[in-house]
Amino acid sequence: MRDIPHFIGGRAVAGASGRFGDVFDPNTGRAQARVPLANAAELDAAVENARVAQKAWAAVNPQRRARVMFEFKRLLEVHMDELAALLSSEHGKVVADSRGDIQRGLEVIEFACGIPHLMKGDFTSGAGPGIDVFSSREPLGVVAGITPFNFPAMIPMWMFGPAIAAGNAFILKPSERDPSVPLRLAELMIEAGLPPGVLNVVHGDKVAVDAILDHPAVKAVSFVGSSDIARAVYARAAAGGKRCQAMGGAKNHGVVLPDADFDQAVADIVGAAYGSAGERCMALPVVVAVGEDTADILRSKLVTAIEGLRIGVSTDPDAHYGPVVSAAHKARIEGYIQMGVDEGAELVVDGRGFTLQGSEGGFFVGPTLFDRVTPAMQTYQDEIFGPVLQIVRAQSFAEAVSLPTRHAYGNGVAIFTRDGDAAREFAAEVEVGMVGINVPIPVPVAYHSFGGWKRSGFGDLNQYGMDGVRFYTRQKIVTQRWPKRVADGEVADQSFVIPTMR
Incomplete structure (x- = not known):
């Protein structure tokens, strides 16, 4: 070694x-x-x-x-x-x-x-x-x-x-x-x-x-x-x-309005939630669906997309994501999944117990999806930092804006909508450092700056x-001055007060 x-x-x-x-x-x-x-x-x-x-x-x-x-x-x-x-x-x-x-x-x-x-x-x-x-x-x-x-x-x-x-x-x-x-x-x-x-x-x-x-x-x-x-x-x-x-840390939210392009939003959310096994501070682990119909459509499409994910070794060119970094981190993520069950969230897809043939000792965690998560749950409040996505159901636009605003973390947030006025209002009102409008991972380009608010x-x-x-x-x-030469016999100006530029 x-x-x-x-x-x-x-x-x-x-x-x-x-x-x-x-x-x-x-x-x-x-x-x-x-x-x-x-x-x-x-x-x-x-x-x-x-x-x-x-x-x-x-x-x-x-x-x-x-x-x-x-x-x-x-x-x-x-x-x-x-x-x-x-x-x-x-x-x-x-x-x-x-x-x-x-x-x-x-x-x-x-x-x-x-x-x-x-x-x-x-x-x-x-x-x-x-x-x-x-x-x-x-x-x-x-x-x-x-x-x-x-x-x-x-x-x-x-x-x-x-x-x-x-x-x-x-x-x-x-x-x-x-x-x-x-x-x-x-x-x-x-x-x-x-x-x-x-x-x-x-x-x-x-x-x-x-x-x-x-x-x-x-x-x-x-x-x-x-x-x-x-x-x-x-x-x-x-x-x-x-x-x-x-x-x-972070607990980034993706707010989906009823007028969003659902297919594009789901593709973006799945990539942002499960890419790199969720081990990103700019991952998107919470999707806020505005309205019950929006939530039901998203849930159905998310399940279908998750079923198509391929988890593999890091050298697999067809894998969407690989293992998490350590055995301890794998255990921590799976502990949060169990916590979500215990708190009463609906476990729609369970990623625990995932194994890969030929790599049984690897630190793999399958994609996990929860529905009907509430802000009172510890799993919503904490950063899980793994391939776990949570659906929170909001009944109004105002409630959807308030969720990331009230959260202890304020790193990134995204909104998915075709409504420019709603997007503009969201960007102005939400108390988060980096905002994406139909952009799931709003990491600024190198000539801007990266940073979140709150914790x-x-x-x-x-x-x-x-x-x-x-x-x-x-x-x-x-501040420099090159004074004019003082003629013989003349006395330089003196000042005993704070200098001004008059």
């Missing part, structure tokens, strides 16, 4: 803590590698490498930093198949989905290639008598990212792409469940021309996370994970004077886009 190293100072470094975690193949259920779990000393070594490398990297002009990002983008495209296969082997998502994971990260790298323009400041000539004012954006120094298992390529690139392009050095602590792709990304960054030490990958668990949050040289932390941990990360980082953006996001700035540039930089504003 292979040992996965850290990546510090531009080279592979064996773990020294003596603690390891197993990396499984979700398709078979067998351990395939060991990942080291760093201690504080190993994290400190990575930060020191980053601190030393960052000063020289920040001095490189933005155009030359952009050239490294352009070359990294090219290498991602060259190695796309290799990266997708590696990702699927540890995560379990099908290869086509893994390619999408990498592609969405690559698009953020494309955005970061524009860093010479994105870092430009403002200039005002003649703001006062002989006074000019200009601003600039400057890197923070050493920054860090803590990323989840469900997007081991995309989310790290969301973070380190803008951060490194802006002149920072980066410490990446990826999920210990699927660590190989983040490590490979770091290797490709070096191949692209990034100086050693600017990007370091440190594997680990809570010990490594706490070391990042407490390290005085780490100026900012970006986190994506569950809401309870996101809140704790945000609080601890803020207490240490760090800038922090912490993205939490889905902690911090003022979102991921990637201009918010990402703002998060990883600080603004400096210079």
